[in-house]
Amino acid sequence: MSSDEIKEEGLDPEDWEALRLLGHRMVDDMVAYLRTLRERPVWRSVPTETRERLRAGLPEEGEDPERIYNEFVNHILPYPTGNLHPRFWGWVKGTGTPFAMLAEMLAAGMNCNVQGFDDSASLVEEQVISWFKSMLEYPREASGLLVSGCSMANLVGLAVARRQHAGADAQRAGLSSLARPMTLELLGLGSDALRLIETDDRFRIDLNALARAIARDRASGCQPFCVVGNAGSVNTGAIDDLAALADLAEREGLWLHVDGAFGAWAFLCDEYRAALKYMARADSLAFDLHKWMSLPYEIGCTLVRDDAAHHTAFDFAADYLKAVPRGAAAGGVRFSEYGLQLSRGFRALKAWMSLKEHGRRKLARQVAQNIAQARYLASLIAAAPELELLAPVAMNVVCFRYAQPGASEAESARINREVLFRLQEEGTAVCSSTMIRDRFALRVAAINHRSRRADYDALVAAVLRLGRALV
Numbered sequence: 390m391s392s393d394e395i396k397e398e399g400l401d402p403e404d405w406e407a408l409r410l411l412g413h414r415m416v417d418d419m420v421a422y423l424r425t426l427r428e429r430p431v432w433r434s435v436p437t438e439t440r441e442r443l444r445a446g447l448p449e450e451g452e453d454p455e456r457i458y459n460e461f462v463n464h465i466l467p468y469p470t471g472n473l474h475p476r477f478w479g480w481v482k483g484t485g486t487p488f489a490m491l492a493e494m495l496a497a498g499m500n501c502n503v504q505g506f507d508d509s510a511s512l513v514e515e516q517v518i519s520w521f522k523s524m525l526e527y528p529r530e531a532s533g534l535l536v537s538g539c540s541m542a543n544l545v546g547l548a549v550a551r552r553q554h555a556g557a558d559a560q561r562a563g564l565s566s567l568a569r570p571m572t573l574e575l576l577g578l579g580s581d582a583l584r585l586i587e588t589d590d591r592f593r594i595d596l597n598a599l600a601r602a603i604a605r606d607r608a609s610g611c612q613p614f615c616v617v618g619n620a621g622s623v624n625t626g627a628i629d630d631l632a633a634l635a636d637l638a639e640r641e642g643l644w645l646h647v648d649g650a651f652g653a654w655a656f657l658c659d660e661y662r663a664a665l666k667y668m669a670r671a672d673s674l675a676f677d678l679h680k681w682m683s684l685p686y687e688i689g690c691t692l693v694r695d696d697a698a699h700h701t702a703f704d705f706a707a708d709y710l711k712a713v714p715r716g717a718a719a720g721g722v723r724f725s726e727y728g729l730q731l732s733r734g735f736r737a738l739k740a741w742m743s744l745k746e747h748g749r750r751k752l753a754r755q756v757a758q759n760i761a762q763a764r765y766l767a768s769l770i771a772a773a774p775e776l777e778l779l780a781p782v783a784m785n786v787v788c789f790r791y792a793q794p795g796a797s798e799a800e801s802a803r804i805n806r807e808v809l810f811r812l813q814e815e816g817t818a819v820c821s822s823t824m825i826r827d828r829f830a831l832r833v834a835a836i837n838h839r840s841r842r843a844d845y846d847a848l849v850a851a852v853l854r855l856g857r858a859l860v
């Protein structure tokens with residue numbers, strides 16, 4: 390077929406007015422949905438009809454946008470995991486906000502590929518990263534990168550650590566080029582090289598055990614290069630002794646990476662500043678915005694004290710991407726040279742709009758509110774003889790169980806697992822579970838800006854009701 394026989398077409402709508410009306414309906418519907426979250430069950434399982442529809446094959450011809458939207462309303466919107474609901478406390482899943490939802494629409498509308506060219510989106514990313522540094526009092530000259538979440542933020546930090554300690558040879562020839570193999574799976578280090586260090590009675594890294602592990606590894610010819618500390622661990626919210634970890638890393642010549650996925654933000658509360666101010670000594674710091682900062686998924690960040698070290702680890706720019714002095718490709722920070730992604734979405738916009746909407750103080754109050762709620766829940770547990778707290782409440786995570794006197798660990802695990810499932814299946818609340826020193830625990834992570842004290846009262850009442858029915 391010759392080019393003049395091809396009927397040219399694009400993907401924009403033929404009827405712009407119909408799209409505009411549909412878009413308005415979508416905004417109205419989503420705002421109504423967010424306003425009425427509390428009226429629905431926290432979670433319900435996806436029904437068979439919906440499951441089947443969501444397995445159908447790809448249509449050969451396009452469908453009417455309004456029909457597609459109706460299918461979304463009937464089959465997708467009603468069956469989320471539930472993390473927007475006021476009584477959702479499972480894992481560490483963030484809640485999001487309505488304004489940030491709208492920011493996502495604007496970002497998708499602009500559809501920027503944020504690489505650090507001469508464009509507003511790159512400046513917005515630079516600006517929000519500088520705000521994060523100032524909020525967490527991390528050195529101003531540090532580099533930073535927005536990523537999909539804290540898993541990726543950790544990977545970036547550890548990749549810089551590996552590059553710094555393994556040197557250029559390993560970057561070029563792989564880790565097998567090293568005289569002695571170092572130590573992590575994705576980085577080509579092997580999971581055998583990961584040393585899990587014992588914790589103390591407050592679930593913080595045992596520093597003596599860490600020092601012993603380093604000495605043992607060195608004696609056996611291994612080459613430790615990085616210590617990872619937690620500014621709020623997933624299981625219990627424990628904060629490691631970051632000052633001591635920084636001292637030890639300095640003394641041993643090791644990179645210090647701190648995982649502050651949610652806990653880093655407790656720094657905004659006066660009470661936690663003393664424990665968390667040493668995050669500023671970390672060589673790299675990883676944290677999320679889609680958890681305690683309530684931004685919609687996905688957004689996390691890595692900060693690296695030594696900008697040059699960060700850049701060296703990821704500077705693979707091809708000729709066609711090199712910085713130029715003028716034109717569209719001239720710009721500031723070349724984000725694509727600081728991480729694994731070349732094409733990068735405009736995540737920064739929702740952060741920019743949300744931080745401006747709330748300001749630092751309100752976000753700080755929000756974090757403090759969740760911590761106070763976790764303590765409130767702990768006080769309800771302490772006051773109920775049938776409930777048992779399984780770990781100290783260091784921050785916003787509460788691990789507990791329904792405790793039947795005289796029950797074996799296995800029996801207790803069976804009862805509490807059933808309590809967990811029934812809580813979720815009734816749609817009353819979603820918490821998750823974990824093991825605390827080999828004991829099955831119900832786990833509540835309070836990062837939800839929609840929860841109120843009454844929601845925690847309802848949780849305790851439901852656990853007692855279900856526990857009693859089961860024993």
Ligand SMILES: Cc1ncc(COP(=O)(O)O)c(C=O)c1O
Pocket residue numbers: 480481537538539540541621622623648649650651677689
């Ligand atoms: C302490 C900690 N680190 C890392 C992660 C992983 O973060 P993400 O789920 O954003 O990849 C989590 C997730 O809950 C976490 O709590």
